[in-house]
Amino acid sequence: MEKLIAGKSIEVNEEGYLTKFAQWDKTVGEELAKEANIDLSDRHWEVLNYLQTEHKNEVALSIRRIGKSGIVDIKEFYALFPNAPLKTATKIAGIPKPASCI
Amino acid sequence: MKRIVILGAGTAGTMMANHLRHELDKEDWEIQIIDEREEHHYQPGYLFLPFDIYSPEDIIKSIKEFIPKGVKLLTAKIDQVIAEKNMVLLQNGDQLHYNVLIVATGAKIAPEEIPGMKGSEWQKSVFDFYTFEGSLALRNKLREWEGGKLVVHITEMPIKCPVAPLEFAFLADSFFKHKKMRDKVEITYVTPLSGAFTKPKATEALEHLLSEKNIQIESDFAIAEVNNETKQIIDYGGRAIDFDLLVTVPTNKGDALMERSGLGDDLNYIPTNKATLQSLKYENMFVLGDASNIPASKAGSVAHFEAEILTENILHYINGEPLKEEFDGHANCFIETGNGKALLIDFNYTHEPVEGTFPFPGIGPMRLLKESRMNHMGKLAFRWIYWNVLLKGTHIPFVSATMQESGKNFN
Numbered sequence A: 001m002e003k004l005i006a007g008k009s010i011e012v013n014e015e016g017y018l019t020k021f022a023q024w025d026k027t028v029g030e031e032l033a034k035e036a037n038i039d040l041s042d043r044h045w046e047v048l049n050y051l052q053t054e055h056k057n058e059v060a061l062s063i064r065r066i067g068k069s070g071i072v073d074i075k076e077f078y079a080l081f082p083n084a085p086l087k088t089a090t091k092i093a094g095i096p097k098p099a100s101c102i
Numbered sequence B: 001m002k003r004i005v006i007l008g009a010g011t012a013g014t015m016m017a018n019h020l021r022h023e024l025d026k027e028d029w030e031i032q033i034i035d036e037r038e039e040h041h042y043q044p045g046y047l048f049l050p051f052d053i054y055s056p057e058d059i060i061k062s063i064k065e066f067i068p069k070g071v072k073l074l075t076a077k078i079d080q081v082i083a084e085k086n087m088v089l090l091q092n093g094d095q096l097h098y099n100v101l102i103v104a105t106g107a108k109i110a111p112e113e114i115p116g117m118k119g120s121e122w123q124k125s126v127f128d129f130y131t132f133e134g135s136l137a138l139r140n141k142l143r144e145w146e147g148g149k150l151v152v153h154i155t156e157m158p159i160k161c162p163v164a165p166l167e168f169a170f171l172a173d174s175f176f177k178h179k180k181m182r183d184k185v186e187i188t189y190v191t192p193l194s195g196a197f198t199k200p201k202a203t204e205a206l207e208h209l210l211s212e213k214n215i216q217i218e219s220d221f222a223i224a225e226v227n228n229e230t231k232q233i234i235d236y237g238g239r240a241i242d243f244d245l246l247v248t249v250p251t252n253k254g255d256a257l258m259e260r261s262g263l264g265d266d267l268n269y270i271p272t273n274k275a276t277l278q279s280l281k282y283e284n285m286f287v288l289g290d291a292s293n294i295p296a297s298k299a300g301s302v303a304h305f306e307a308e309i310l311t312e313n314i315l316h317y318i319n320g321e322p323l324k325e326e327f328d329g330h331a332n333c334f335i336e337t338g339n340g341k342a343l344l345i346d347f348n349y350t351h352e353p354v355e356g357t358f359p360f361p362g363i364g365p366m367r368l369l370k371e372s373r374m375n376h377m378g379k380l381a382f383r384w385i386y387w388n389v390l391l392k393g394t395h396i397p398f399v400s401a402t403m404q405e406s407g408k409n410f411n
């Protein structure tokens, strides 16, 4: 479905995750952060950029891996993106919600 | 004479030994299988032991009993694989050369990953049921426990048999009802996932059952520590949950031998082609069961389907033919829901569990994603099938290695 984000019509899924990363830009990220009640600082952006790079490299994201990335530890990750950091951060970064396989 | 070496004589390794001895000429191929243990454990039984439904004798048999004639069984700890040299090193100093290596060393719990988990309360009020020792200790605890806050908890995914903790919560509800003390027990199910399960339709059905049985659910809980003094589990966001009895599924990892051999990922699982089951790095190495990193359930049923397909692929490999990309992630799991009932789910990489009939489309007799007594009989029969059919590598009639789409209500 289409959603108006930062004045642009953007393709998202039922949970609000972008389905076309090409439609993402910083203003989209900022608006999605606002929806999650987060003010993006430089630290936030460092983490978001890291997640986007990992996604491009087709690395499966997990809290454990991010904690060991050297970019951010799990405690700070939670402080930056409270409650469910991986879900919130990936949504803001415009990448798919990590599928926890079974 | 060429040699196939199988690492691990658990569910998957034993099935491969049986399949391959049947298929390969004894004059050309020697088969060796290595395990550090002498006992084969029926791990699904660890779920029933705490509730006195199964006893230890139901769960444990000797490994030897299931290894066919013509396969050499070595009892030894595997220290390392030196894949560049096609060599396995054992802890006793022996070295084994192989032409084809099959890795089936499974997964095990690693409670030491979480601060405080293996602390002063371990096996006093903090238990696991993913090991025989843990399950037995929990049985003894439950026999005398007088009630309070029971917390059933998953540390992180992936875990073996991802439905087992849910089943534990359901069986606990039923157990305490029978003991006429359900009103003295508060049951909470704590998971790192956003809901009861990973797939939408099954999550819906399972969450309905949880609420029906008055089991609270706390989701998105990424545990940071177990506090042994205050008896709480605390997550990275600061959320704390009190317990009197914590039944946790610790982090699951592949065997440390992968780390020593430089073969595993960050959880010691071996990167494996999810359709052919060949290692991504070494042509003559194949991985099945819980030891691989493929995005399928870590379950005995999956290992069974994999074993059928891998046997064909090993024959292809030996004959210099291209491998078949056939494995579709097929899993088939019974979910005990208590009171003599169970659900059944059947799914693969691309199709989530849905309602329907199994194994005969439109007939059953088993119902998918619906509670029934027949499903429960199926779960109990699974133990017999495991010892008498699965381990021997016999094909189960009417159940194909790849998932069947008919008889399922996709929409």
Ligand SMILES: Cc1cc2nc3c(=O)[nH]c(=O)nc-3n(C[C@H](O)[C@H](O)[C@H](O)COP(=O)(O)OP(=O)(O)OC[C@H]3O[C@@H](n4cnc5c(N)ncnc54)[C@H](O)[C@@H]3O)c2cc1C
Binding pocket: B007, B008, B009, B010, B011, B012, B013, B034, B035, B036, B037, B042, B043, B044, B045, B046, B047, B076, B077, B078, B079, B104, B105, B106, B107, B129, B130, B131, B160, B161, B164, B255, B257, B288, B289, B290, B291, B298, B299, B300, B301, B302, B303, B332, B333, B334
């Ligand atoms: C509580 C519980 C409930 C379950 N319920 C179900 C269910 O209902 N249905 C279902 O299908 N599945 C279920 N499972 C999962 C199932 O038991 C596993 O998926 C299955 O056993 C995997 O087989 P495997 O051969 O890969 O590993 P395993 O059977 O664990 O075998 C691995 C073997 O390798 C050996 N090994 C490992 N490292 C070394 C080493 N360094 N040196 C020597 N030997 C080594 C071990 O001793 C072991 O014998 C359940 C599991 C648990 C824990």
